[in-house]
Amino acid sequence: MENQDIKKAGLKITLPRVKILTLLEKHGGHLSAEDVYKILLDEGEEIGLATVYRVLTQFESAGLVVRQNFEGGQSVFEIDSGTHHDHLVCIKCGKVEEFLDATIEKRQEAIAKKFGFTIKDHALVIYGCCDKAECNLE
């Protein structure tokens, strides 16, 4: 239940928070704050854009959602599944695929060690064209 997750994060259970978290869970994908705001509007919810941004940031701090900074300006958010993964993004249609490659993850550790870095986070995004016909024209 979303409510318990919100409570565990030390946040009060409010309608905007429940709606936003439920939406992210149902949608399952990668949504920008604007996306969330518009979908909620379509669903008849009167939740302010500032609240959407504020709540998404709080959820990120609480570990409920993960922020991804793909190219294109806007951050996108997804439910924190608990297991890290990286992304493939189609530059034509926006499709996003997720992957986790143990070899790549291990190599990163070796590289960090070599340079004396302690890894806190990383982001690997592969941009390309997916296999849909309309994404392969030229």
Next chain:
Amino acid sequence: MENQDIKKAGLKITLPRVKILTLLEKHGGHLSAEDVYKILLDEGEEIGLATVYRVLTQFESAGLVVRQNFEGGQSVFEIDSGTHHDHLVCIKCGKVEEFLDATIEKRQEAIAKKFGFTIKDHALVIYGCCDKAECNLE
């Protein structure tokens, strides 16, 4: 010589373009448009911020510089060395290290193939703390 690179890109050789390209070459690092603007100001050059943004974008299109989108809002630019590389970024002091790992590069191809993607580009950024004393407190 910078001038030939600018000419080859189909751009007129102007003072702002020469100054910006020379600065990036001399500095060697990863500079934001604002960084470039301020350094040029300090050097007594009267180059507008809009021109800096415009020229950096043109240089990117021409393949003279590469844009990197690290976390933190601003894009940073570096001279296109001709050889792709990825980055380690210290979240404490901002230090940037570059690396190229053949294993990681190969695995990406395999992953893209598996998902039916044709890779156009990719970005791997490892965020962490570098080995400087002041970057390791806690």
Next chain:
DNA sequence: AATGATAATGAGAAGATTTCTCATTATCAC
């Protein structure tokens, strides 16, 4: 070297995304 068509510049406006402020409202421990 002067001319002129055209491209480039710089200042400020404007666009885009995100955060902040603050008066009002909702939550929840008591």
Next chain:
DNA sequence: GTGATAATGAGAAATCTTCTCATTATCATT
């Protein structure tokens, strides 16, 4: 239920970047 406190929503504002347009510089051609 009451009240202390947290959350919300609207709009202002901050931040980064692009656009507009009048002015200026470049450079191929004389």
